[in-house]
Amino acid sequence: xxxxxxxxxxxxxxxxxxxxxxxxxxxxxxxxxxxxxxxxxxxxxxxxxxxxxxxxxxxxxxxxxxxxxxxxxxxxxxxxxxxxxxxxxxxxxxxxxxxxxxxxxxxxxxxxxxxxxxxxxxxxxxxxxxxxxxxxxxxxxxxxxxxxxxxxxxxxxxxxxxxxxxxxxxxxxxxxxxxxxxxxxxxxxxxxxxxxxxxxxxxxxxxxxxxxxxxxxxxxxxxxxxxxxxxxxxxxxxxxxxxxxxxxxxxxxxxxxxxxxxxxxxxx
Amino acid sequence: xxxxxxxxxxxxxxxxxxxxxxxxxxxxxxxxxxxxxxxxxxxxxxxxxxxxxxxxxxxxxxxxxxxxxxxxxxxxxxxxxxxxxxxxxxxxxxxxxxxxxxxxxxxxxxxxxxxxxxxxxxxxxxxxxxxxxxxxxxxxxxxxxxxxxxxxxxxxxxxxxxxxxxxxxxxxxxxxxxxxxxxxxxxxxxxxxxxxxxxxxxxxxxxxxxxxxxxxxxxxxxxxxxxxxxxxxxxxxxxxxxxxxxxxxxxxxxxxxxxxxxxxxxxx
Amino acid sequence: xxxxxxxxxxxxxxxxxxxxxxxxxxxxxxxxxxxxxxxxxxxxxxxxxxxxxxxxxxxxxxxxxxxxxxxxxxxxxxxxxxxxxxxxxxxxxxxxxxxxxxxxxxxxxxxxxxxxxxxxxxxxxxxxxxxxxxxxxxxxxxxxxxxxxxxxxxxxxxxxxxxxxxxxxxxxxxxxxxxxxxxxxxxxxxxxxxxxxxxxxxxxxxxxxxxxxxxxxxxxxxxxxxxxxxxxxxxxxxxxxxxxxxxxxxxxxxxxxxxxxxxxxxxx
Numbered sequence: 001x002x003x004x005x006x007x008x009x010x011x012x013x014x015x016x017x018x019x020x021x022x023x024x025x026x027x028x029x030x031x032x033x034x035x036x037x038x039x040x041x042x043x044x045x046x047x048x049x050x051x052x053x054x055x056x057x058x059x060x061x062x063x064x065x066x067x068x069x070x071x072x073x074x075x076x077x078x079x080x081x082x083x084x085x086x087x088x089x090x091x092x093x094x095x096x097x098x099x100x101x102x103x104x105x106x107x108x109x110x111x112x113x114x115x116x117x118x119x120x121x122x123x124x125x126x127x128x129x130x131x132x133x134x135x136x137x138x139x140x141x142x143x144x145x146x147x148x149x150x151x152x153x154x155x156x157x158x159x160x161x162x163x164x165x166x167x168x169x170x171x172x173x174x175x176x177x178x179x180x181x182x183x184x185x186x187x188x189x190x191x192x193x194x195x196x197x198x199x200x201x202x203x204x205x206x207x208x209x210x211x212x213x214x215x216x217x218x219x220x221x222x223x224x225x226x227x228x229x230x231x232x233x234x235x236x237x238x239x240x241x242x243x244x245x246x247x248x249x250x251x252x253x254x255x256x257x258x259x260x261x262x263x264x265x266x267x268x
Numbered sequence: 269x270x271x272x273x274x275x276x277x278x279x280x281x282x283x284x285x286x287x288x289x290x291x292x293x294x295x296x297x298x299x300x301x302x303x304x305x306x307x308x309x310x311x312x313x314x315x316x317x318x319x320x321x322x323x324x325x326x327x328x329x330x331x332x333x334x335x336x337x338x339x340x341x342x343x344x345x346x347x348x349x350x351x352x353x354x355x356x357x358x359x360x361x362x363x364x365x366x367x368x369x370x371x372x373x374x375x376x377x378x379x380x381x382x383x384x385x386x387x388x389x390x391x392x393x394x395x396x397x398x399x400x401x402x403x404x405x406x407x408x409x410x411x412x413x414x415x416x417x418x419x420x421x422x423x424x425x426x427x428x429x430x431x432x433x434x435x436x437x438x439x440x441x442x443x444x445x446x447x448x449x450x451x452x453x454x455x456x457x458x459x460x461x462x463x464x465x466x467x468x469x470x471x472x473x474x475x476x477x478x479x480x481x482x483x484x485x486x487x488x489x490x491x492x493x494x495x496x497x498x499x500x501x502x503x504x505x506x507x508x509x510x511x512x513x514x515x516x517x518x519x520x521x522x523x524x525x526x527x528x529x530x531x532x533x534x535x536x
Numbered sequence: 537x538x539x540x541x542x543x544x545x546x547x548x549x550x551x552x553x554x555x556x557x558x559x560x561x562x563x564x565x566x567x568x569x570x571x572x573x574x575x576x577x578x579x580x581x582x583x584x585x586x587x588x589x590x591x592x593x594x595x596x597x598x599x600x601x602x603x604x605x606x607x608x609x610x611x612x613x614x615x616x617x618x619x620x621x622x623x624x625x626x627x628x629x630x631x632x633x634x635x636x637x638x639x640x641x642x643x644x645x646x647x648x649x650x651x652x653x654x655x656x657x658x659x660x661x662x663x664x665x666x667x668x669x670x671x672x673x674x675x676x677x678x679x680x681x682x683x684x685x686x687x688x689x690x691x692x693x694x695x696x697x698x699x700x701x702x703x704x705x706x707x708x709x710x711x712x713x714x715x716x717x718x719x720x721x722x723x724x725x726x727x728x729x730x731x732x733x734x735x736x737x738x739x740x741x742x743x744x745x746x747x748x749x750x751x752x753x754x755x756x757x758x759x760x761x762x763x764x765x766x767x768x769x770x771x772x773x774x775x776x777x778x779x780x781x782x783x784x785x786x787x788x789x790x791x792x793x794x795x796x797x798x799x800x801x802x803x804x
Binding site for chain 3: 029030031034035071072073074075101104105106107108194195196197198239240241242243244246247
């Protein structure tokens, strides 16, 4: 995508998040709630967590964007997810599907598929999850994906994006964002970031905040990915381990300035 | 309230919390559990989290105080909240209602109202929540309340306190505590504290600990507010961002000594 | 147990956890999820949290070990716990029962007992919990157990271990691990560790990771206890309070090297 200064555009998106403080409604897993809410607050967005079927429709309509993550499913959460997604779509709000662990059990695979039918704006997952959504099996062991798995996931991402009219973001050592026609890669980050739980889930929440302020979902996703990769690399540089990395990550997201982001973002 | 050395009284309350380690039963939201338990432990209190209807009555009776927070409602949690509140009240235990987000959806508004009818000792909320409880609408955007919203919330707080025979604590840049006749203001804190999720919820849990050791709920609430504001300001002074602020806040609560609290508490 | 260099064996177990990255399925309480997952990741293991009855059997079978913790029970979680434990046992996977707070309410006591009947490999609790499982009452106040409570818990642990053919680990100032015939003590740690919520729960998850890589459950448990005690003491040495202690603990677990563990582990 020549002619676009992606790092500068990412800095502008971040400024818009900070300026407009979008309300992001999240129905997310029990492990990820704390970090997701804190990442949204550090970004300047406003988190709202709610999963009761009795209130999700009202909140999904009021919020600027919605994020649904299936990491720790409870039976009564699934209809609430359906309802929130349906209302968000009907109201023209962007919504993100994070199909955490959809490769791990048939139940999650089925729940992820049904949510996919409700028309997410963005699907954000790792290579195994995106492959599973496309009906293929990953050979990933312990989250470390072999090169051919990554390649297969890229093809699957483009196929899912075209078939569903959405954007697919595949995170890994280098992230891929595609809408089936256009695609962007986001490089950077740090290996120690895989040692913090729920960081991918928090990234999905961050994507929702960027989708609320940037009309092109491909760009919005790449910008959110770049912000987390840059802040993550800066945080890792001085971290003694994953405990301090998580603390420093929130500080870096909060303090990230436009110049630093423009200088370090690697989007192409 | 002339004639009372509030900072010295706050230091005495804190010493009593540390000395008697009150068991605080919390039925709180999924986002706030970790921070609330850690704030209680840092204060010297003993947290107990339980929401199953089958066990809340037994725990509410055993505990020194109860805190109920409606931040992330599940259908089966509501009857458990009713049961716990009813038992706590019948047993003469103080209990705190934190009506998180009751202005956000009709469902939460209704749940908050029904809990209000069960006679909380203290209601702790922000200006929008207190206004919503009083049946009025806030013009708050993104948690930043306009001056007239704050003024209206103060009137609503006094009205709710008188109508329900309870104390109402309204947190904001300056906190207000009122029982409808007497009122106290607590100043201090730091703006960055609004960038940590669940801090208000954790404060409500802290209030329950202070209610367990101080007979006058107006005083107990003001003391808890002052401890969090002083520790929060000290924590913010050296924080690089919200990640380190949260870590330092727990350290400051844990290490806060009587002299520092007396010197810095601004209660009047 | 003469003739065994326990610290060296603990270092070997830790190396095996890091090398094989065992998948640990946890059905744990809402307060403990974040810390448990982060402790597992810092150790080098792979956490999977799932509690839906529709998927626990599949996950329990796939995982290398299972951990069940009853800290915040919901009605629909209990049958899922039964199902996961039954599948894990049938598949020959080790599983850990953490009967958090089973002394606090009759409901938890009953749930803990029924899980005990499903044949855990290891039961990990504090003195009060182990006494309650044995049908006795502790005189513990606020988690500080009197000397005679600790002594009684040791007898109860050996009795439970023999009656159920399992290992029982009792944590406290000095930890005890027993299978009813053999027993080991693990010393070390730091008093400030009691001021962090869910650390015992996270230790139970760590035990599951060690059970996945060490055939003798008595040894595996002692090794996990020693790793947490050594990392905890190192973390506490430079901590300003419980906030930084928790951060430093994850860093120390992540960075703990074999030589440091061998030098500091006190298992006998």
